Amino acid sequence: MTEINLFIRTIGCAVSFLLCVSGFAQEKRESLHLDSIHNLDEVVIVANRYKEVIPSQKLSGVELERLSSFSVADAIRYFSGVQIKDYGGIGGLKTVDIRSMGTNHMGVFYDGIQLGNAQNGQIDLGKFSLDNIEEISLYNGQKSEIFQPAKDFGSAGTIYLRTRRPSFGEGKRSNLITYLRTGSFGLANPSVLWEQKLSDNISSTLNAEYVYATGKYTFRYRKMFPDGTVAWDTTATRMNGDIQSLRLEGGVNGVMEDGRWNLKAYYYDSEKGIPGAIVNNVWTHSQWQWDRNFFAQGSFLKQLGHRYDLLVNAKYANDRMRYLNPDTTLLYIDNTFLQQEVYLSAANKYRILPTWDVSLSGDYQWNTLSASLPGFVYPGRNTLLAAMATAFEWKRIKAQVSLLGTFVFEEVTRMQEAAPANRQEYTPAVFLSYRPSEKTPLNVRAFYKRIFRMPTFNDLYYTDIGNISLRPEYTNQYNIGFQYGRPVANGFFQYVQLKADAYYNEVEDKIIAVPKGSGQYRWMMMNIGYVEIRGTDVSAEASMRLPYAMQLRANLNYTYQKAQDFSDPSDNDPASGSYGGQIAYIPRHSGSAVANLAWESWNLNYSFIYVGERYHNSSNIRANYERPWYTHDLTLAKALRLKRANLKLSVEVNNLLGQQYDVVLNYPMPGRNYKLIVKIMI
Numbered sequence: 001m002t003e004i005n006l007f008i009r010t011i012g013c014a015v016s017f018l019l020c021v022s023g024f025a026q027e028k029r030e031s032l033h034l035d036s037i038h039n040l041d042e043v044v045i046v047a048n049r050y051k052e053v054i055p056s057q058k059l060s061g062v063e064l065e066r067l068s069s070f071s072v073a074d075a076i077r078y079f080s081g082v083q084i085k086d087y088g089g090i091g092g093l094k095t096v097d098i099r100s101m102g103t104n105h106m107g108v109f110y111d112g113i114q115l116g117n118a119q120n121g122q123i124d125l126g127k128f129s130l131d132n133i134e135e136i137s138l139y140n141g142q143k144s145e146i147f148q149p150a151k152d153f154g155s156a157g158t159i160y161l162r163t164r165r166p167s168f169g170e171g172k173r174s175n176l177i178t179y180l181r182t183g184s185f186g187l188a189n190p191s192v193l194w195e196q197k198l199s200d201n202i203s204s205t206l207n208a209e210y211v212y213a214t215g216k217y218t219f220r221y222r223k224m225f226p227d228g229t230v231a232w233d234t235t236a237t238r239m240n241g242d243i244q245s246l247r248l249e250g251g252v253n254g255v256m257e258d259g260r261w262n263l264k265a266y267y268y269d270s271e272k273g274i275p276g277a278i279v280n281n282v283w284t285h286s287q288w289q290w291d292r293n294f295f296a297q298g299s300f301l302k303q304l305g306h307r308y309d310l311l312v313n314a315k316y317a318n319d320r321m322r323y324l325n326p327d328t329t330l331l332y333i334d335n336t337f338l339q340q341e342v343y344l345s346a347a348n349k350y351r352i353l354p355t356w357d358v359s360l361s362g363d364y365q366w367n368t369l370s371a372s373l374p375g376f377v378y379p380g381r382n383t384l385l386a387a388m389a390t391a392f393e394w395k396r397i398k399a400q401v402s403l404l405g406t407f408v409f410e411e412v413t414r415m416q417e418a419a420p421a422n423r424q425e426y427t428p429a430v431f432l433s434y435r436p437s438e439k440t441p442l443n444v445r446a447f448y449k450r451i452f453r454m455p456t457f458n459d460l461y462y463t464d465i466g467n468i469s470l471r472p473e474y475t476n477q478y479n480i481g482f483q484y485g486r487p488v489a490n491g492f493f494q495y496v497q498l499k500a501d502a503y504y505n506e507v508e509d510k511i512i513a514v515p516k517g518s519g520q521y522r523w524m525m526m527n528i529g530y531v532e533i534r535g536t537d538v539s540a541e542a543s544m545r546l547p548y549a550m551q552l553r554a555n556l557n558y559t560y561q562k563a564q565d566f567s568d569p570s571d572n573d574p575a576s577g578s579y580g581g582q583i584a585y586i587p588r589h590s591g592s593a594v595a596n597l598a599w600e601s602w603n604l605n606y607s608f609i610y611v612g613e614r615y616h617n618s619s620n621i622r623a624n625y626e627r628p629w630y631t632h633d634l635t636l637a638k639a640l641r642l643k644r645a646n647l648k649l650s651v652e653v654n655n656l657l658g659q660q661y662d663v664v665l666n667y668p669m670p671g672r673n674y675k676l677i678v679k680i681m682i
Contacts, residue, residue, distance in 0.1 A: 060135035073125035091243030107155030183675035186214035215241025245270035578618035629661030
């Protein structure tokens with residue numbers, strides 16, 4: 001059976017199940033046509049009168065709660081065009097890649113300020129719980145908003161995580177929300193969120209979460225020889241995947257006339273085993289990792305007069321990571337890394353005409369990294385960013401144009417060689433949207449964006465691997481698509497929407513690791529990669545009325561990607577060459593189906609994810625082939641009222657059919673697993 005037939009049959013089964021028992025759809029979201037800020041019972045709404053030129057994919061509120069998602073990474077899997085690298089287990093590393101451009105080209109923003117990792121450029125989304133997250137938004141290119149910090153213009157794709165803003169009912173001055181989770185892998189996961197009304201215009205939040213899990217789960221592992229015969233087929237227990245973590249988060253939110261402000265502090269501390277890859281008949285590992293992440297940030301937004309808006313952001317971050325490999329039969333390693341970051345930003349927007357805005361943003365960022373590695377060079381980086389942008393509307397056309405200037409100044413100590421040359425780059429972006437008819441809810445959109453990403457500190461300076469001559473990676477993005485959606489006053493459907501996008505991306509000077517010298521045990525980083533990506537994202541959602549006051553919501557996503565490696569034209573041997581091959585871990589076909597059925601106080605949620613056949617190397621030969629995988633998840637929830645408290649009980653069954661699969665080669669994922677959740681709201 002071909003892969004596409006397998007996908008169609010599998011998605012067909014999922015849709016049939018969806019229509020029979022459950023449904024889901026994102027709630028209809030309409031952009032607000034506001035030119036100013038309005039105070040509404042302590043909630044400040046800041047909106048541009050322009051609708052989003054390139055709409056985002058969003059999950060928010062009860063939509064997030066319905067999904068069988070333990071972390072932000074789990075929820076993002078349901079967006080189209082996204083690939084998640086998951087190394088297994090509750091504490092396993094989880095990173096996101098959009099449209100095959102690479103993890104380092106994704107910007108992740110927490111309450112409007114970017115999460116940074118100058119060491120390796122990767123943000124582990126498995127660290128971020130959903131307990132305090134109100135909304136997750138994913139943008140291709142960049143957010144369709146010119147009034148934002150310069151940093152927001154600086155990524156090929158962006159994820160925005162927005163935490164809860166306190167909202168109090170009449171006569172209430174506090175909210176208390178408690179979660180108690182338990183389930184497979186020895187999971188114990190309590191959390192508490194306390195919101196307090198300090199005055200009419202000021203409120204505070206405090207969120208604490210503890211996670212403990214043994215991480216043990218059984219898996220079946222089957223290895224095939226290139227000729228198709230079975231090398232081994234065995235069942236084992238995944239070990240050294242235990243984790244303990246503590247997350248503390250506090251904030252103060254304030255509103256004022258035509259403005260708002262907030263302060264936030266975040267602390268995360270974890271120790272976890274690293275299960276490692278199942279290779280060379282080694283089934284257990286002893287590596288450990290300790291992480292301690294802290295940041296404090298603040299934001300101030302004010303409208304001054306009728307034409308001018310000001311946004312100021314500031315942040316300090318301090319991250320420590322220790323990695324230990326005590327196995328002396330391999331190589332004893334005990335490395336500690338400490339990185340610091342200071343970030344300051346000011347964004348200005350001015351309204352020239354009722355349908356024409358301009359903005360100017362300036363950011364400064366300082367990063368340092370120290371390590372216990374012998375001969376480490378202790379790099380520092382000063383980055384200045386300046387962004388000019390304009391947004392205008394003419395009849396049924398909306399447009400946004402921006403130009404980002406990035407200026408990077410590198411410095412090192414304890415190094416005989418000169419530091420990398422300073423960088424100065426200018427990168428443009430153009431976004432367009434057109435509505436053919438006022439009477440038809442159809443919008444056609446397109447965008448072009450060129451952007452780059454600097455080599456990380458590890459790329460440049462990691463002992464005996466780094467290469468200070470590296471050039472930045474560049475991407476060119478081209479996108480055209482449409483969106484059709486409308487509410488339905490009467491009948492079976494309440495709301496329907498269809499979105500489709502076709503895109504072409506190029507990644508130039510891609511940074512990859514290559515063997516150094518004649519041996520295979522020493523590596524270095526080089527710019528020799530070039531990738532072309534052609535793809536299509538399609539999504540459909542609907543909300544439906546059923547008999548007996550039942551509500552059915554459904555969402556389907558499908559992605560096709562042809563992501564080819566054109567790095568080395570000489571490597572074109574059909575038997576083993578990588579030239580023109582699909583790049584590692586990118587499936588041609590992938591998709592998801594999510595569904596929700598609501599009746600009175602009951603809620604049934606079903607979700608399905610499909611990832612098609614892949615290769616773990618750009619050499620698309622049988623030895624590198626990875627089979628398709630898919631999972632089915634179910635959640636049943638019941639809401640109760642107990643005196644002054646609201647209670648919600650949820651039971652989850654994940655990977656319902658117990659499929660054995662790897663997201664990353666030799667990192668087996670859990671089979672069928674369970675979770676019980678109790679949510680108490682006072």
